[in-house]
Amino acid sequence: MKIAIPIFDRFTALDAVGPYEVLSRVPGATVSFLAAERGPKRTETAMLALTADLALDELTDPDIVVVPGGYGTRALAADERILGWLRQAHQTSAWTTSVCTGSLLLAAAGLLDGLEATSHWLALDALAEYGAIPVSRRVVEHPDKRIITAAGVSAGIDMALTLAARIAGDELAQAIQLGIEYDPEPPFDSGLPAKASTAIVELVRNNAGRLA
């Protein structure tokens, strides 16, 4: 099973690494990080680089695609190298998925036209502009379309466990959850705009480049 995670400059690391950590544990799965060109790709803070081991044209028939988000998606949403790759990969993939603003790329490729989909809470309006129907849910699954989108950043872990259950069964997904000891205990309950105070929501909105 070939799992492809395309990365790019100014991506969000946890969007990609959460699903990697889950999906790399599926028996028989090979996870590949790839990009327009091979080599290190830096996150939006520039403080971390992950290596793209393959160029996009070296893996065009993945079984699973996971597209992370990040501020770099804004430039890529008009880049036919990635959009064409996504369209081609989706023709034969079992599942094409996104985390956070990765859904903007799926939408820009035309894969979310008229479909309910999700994204980071700050990007739901942008998602609508690309023709999707934005919804505030953590994971939005379309089995008939082989599409799953997840909400912001950390939602990729939940999405990937859902996906692991689809491709390898509930028991294995539960084993992976135990393997990564995913029994969350956030010290606060402010992970959604509806749960955080107005002051916190405004703080994030006004400092989105740093905090979101």
Added chain:
Amino acid sequence: MKIAIPIFDRFTALDAVGPYEVLSRVPGATVSFLAAERGPKRTETAMLALTADLALDELTDPDIVVVPGGYGTRALAADERILGWLRQAHQTSAWTTSVCTGSLLLAAAGLLDGLEATSHWLALDALAEYGAIPVSRRVVEHPDKRIITAAGVSAGIDMALTLAARIAGDELAQAIQLGIEYDPEPPFDSGLPAKASTAIVELVRNNAGRLA
């Protein structure tokens, strides 16, 4: 504020990237990935490489240390380059922390002698062998010793939010939680041995190299 995340071959990516994603959002923080030598370091699956941008001896006075785990900790637990670096860094750090089996390295460096600490649930016995007192808690904090240890893999996100609150206040930590949309919805409730079925626990225990 200098935040140092030492990495090494056969580390667990999410152990490092969860805290990175939280702590890189703290205003004024610079997160550096470092290793015995600069360059790419591969995870235990070999499917992903992160770049160490600095050698250990290029940053010896970090304000915060976050040590990830992974099978590579077994070899490093007798490597004076990392153990000596940890001892020196802890002399001046505000907080020295670990995720998953990263606590084995803190313990091997002598920083957890006689202290309650945690680790991946499969590594609690090993932690005792290095002189710590293992406890099954998600985050174990010793403000007087400036030490925090976290449980397996995904626990690093919870630990880092706790740490962000200590260094930058509760409001900022809550804003970061909202920024990474950390409102977990695991599709199963099997993230701890006590919550998973016996069959699942045995499946992970018998396939620890792949699943845990």
